[in-house]
Amino acid sequence: MDLNTLWFILVTVLFIGFFFLEGFDYGVGILLPFLGRDDIERRVIINSIGPVWDGNEVWLITAGGALFAAFPNWYATLFSGFYLALFVILLGLIVRGVAFEFRSNDRSPAWRKLWDNMIFIGSFLSALLWGVAVTNLLKGVPIDANMQYVGGFWNLLTPYTLVGGLTTLLVFTLHGALFLTLKTTGDLVERARLVATRVGLLAIPMVLILALLTYSNTDLFTKPGAALVLIASAVFLVLSWLLVRIGRSGWAFISNGLTIVLFTIAMFWGLFPRVMVSNLNPDWSLTIYNASSSPYTLKVMTVVALTMVPIVLLYQAWTYWVFRQRVSDKHLHY
Template structure:
């Protein structure tokens, strides 16, 4: 294994960790206005992800930094071609972060309701756009021979990519509902269970349609391993639904998490050794070799990553352990 391949795998791991962890943050935020019947219940819902959401976003920052340093040509083409989509995503994440901090600065119901709906929008938009972005990576976008994006924002939108966006939105929402079954009690737990059951009814056919459409819109199934893992995502989602209905919420959460992991791994596995597919000419594809930094840069990055990443993982694991208990109205400070 050369360093180019190693860094592609590390970036895959970073995005997999991000979608698994931030996925339930998106889901909780999307469900907030609907599962919180009053201010106390909404505060409980927000507090379930309060200690985690900003730490979970570190995975995205690290993944973006890794792409910038290890594959600068990929970074340049991706961020210029997907500029408007990524700007909207960044704006939504900023609004959501501000909303978490501002909603409790005033007791007026209208003030808190406004920020709650901004948390909803700041969670829904990224959950949708990530699916659009990922499906564009494997479908292919207009990249010219000079590695520059030759299309517009509207070239990123198609029935296939919109199905991808809807699928990630539903799976992340299900992830959030299952997370709430592990972090709340009583009526709120029951509300989360009902929401998870409803969303699961939509998530299964959405993922099935996405897989079927991927046969005609992408070539990732030419990689047998990627195809098996992609279908495995559907199997784990079905298992999550079954476990949910039997009341085994922790196992259902793990299975839905595996759905996210399998889907992400399948996409990157089917993409390799490419990092972006050119719909204009296969010879203009960006790969882990023509888009990478120098071998010396990759070597230095590897040393730094092997030194610091274990520390970050230990710290984040410690955070989840400390805040592992369920959150109830009794825990709120008035």
């Protein structure tokens, strides 16, 4: 395995971690205005992700940094071509972060409702647009011989990519509902479980539609391994829905998490060794070789990554362990 392949795998792992962890963050934010019947319940819902939401976003920052350093041409083409979509995602993340911090600064119901809505909007837009972005990478976008994106924003919105966006939106919402069944108490647990079963009924056919459109719009199914992983992700989604129906919420959360992990692996596996597909000419696609940094840069980065990544993983694991208990109104500070 050369360093180019190693760094492609590392970028994939970073996005897996981001989608798995930030996925339930998004889901909790999307469900906040609907599951929280009063201010106390909404505070409990927010507190369930309070100690970890900002740490989860570090995975995205690290993935962006890895792209910039290891594959600068991929970074440049992606961020210039997907500028507006990525700007909306960034805006959603900023709005969410501000809302989490500002919400409790005033006891006014109108004030708190405003920031609750901002949490919902930021979570909703980000969850939707990440699916649009990932499926665009696989489907292909207009890239010329100079690695320049020559399309516009509307080139990114096709039936296939919109289905991709709706899929991530529903799967992340399900992930958030399952997370709340594990982190809250009382009646809120049962309502979260009911929401999970209903969202799962929508997510399952959407994933199947996405798989069919992936077959007809991309070449992913020419790679048997990637196709099997994509099918396995759909199987785990069905299993998650069955498990939550019988009250096995913990296993349902793990199963839905595997859906997210396997879906991400399938998408990046379908890309490899490309990193962005050109739908103008396959020879103009960006690959792990023509989009990468110099071998020396990759060597230095590999040493840094092997040193620092395990420390970051241990710290985040410790954080989740410390805040592993369920959250209830008894933990609120009035």
